[in-house]
Amino acid sequence: VQLVESGGGLVQSGASLRLSCATSGIIFRLYTMGWYRQAPENERELVATMTSGGSTNYADSVKGRFTISRDNAKNTVYMQMNSLKPEDTAVYYCKAAWGKAEHWGQGTQVFVSS
Numbered sequence: 001v002q003l004v005e006s007g008g009g010l011v012q013s014g015a016s017l018r019l020s021c022a023t024s025g026i027i028f029r030l031y032t033m034g035w036y037r038q039a040p041e042n043e044r045e046l047v048a049t050m051t052s053g054g055s056t057n058y059a060d061s062v063k064g065r066f067t068i069s070r071d072n073a074k075n076t077v078y079m080q081m082n083s084l085k086p087e088d089t090a091v092y093y094c095k096a097a098w099g100k101a102e103h104w105g106q107g108t109q110v111f112v113s114s
Contacts, residue, residue: 001026002022002023002025003021003023003103003105003106004022004023005019005020005021005105005107006020006021007020007108008092008110009110010113011084011110011112011113012113012114013086013113013114015112016081016082017081017084017110018078018079018081019035021077021078021105022074022075022076023075023076026098026101026103028072028096030098031096031098031101032050032051032096033068033070033097034047034050034096034097035047035048035049035066035079035092035093035094036094037088037090037091037093038091038093038107039089039090044093045059047059047062047066048067050068050070056068065082066080066082067080084110084112086113088110088112089110089111090109091108091109092107092109093105093107
């Protein structure tokens with residue numbers, strides 16, 4: 001099983017980024033996919049999730065700015081991040097979950113300068 005995130009980088013406040021998480025080794029369409037983030041000295045926190053049926057859930061801090069989506073044909077989940085703020089700076093991780101199975105990517109760094 002592999003989850004490989006990409007799309008992170010250094011941007012200015014107000015900019016946009018699109019994260020991608022390409023998966024292999026799982027039946028992607030069955031999994032709830034999620035994005036989590038961890039800032040230095042903070043615990044990992046949920047950013048957004050999307051179930052196999054397309055239902056979404058967002059952290060209050062990103063509602064209206066971030067959008068999670070998935071392409072089952074490409075086994076990939078995305079997160080469009082708009083109006084980025086310095087407090088969005090973190091390592092962003094992709095997670096795949098189905099029943100008791102849980103898989104994580106290695107993370108991609110997002111740094112938002114003020």
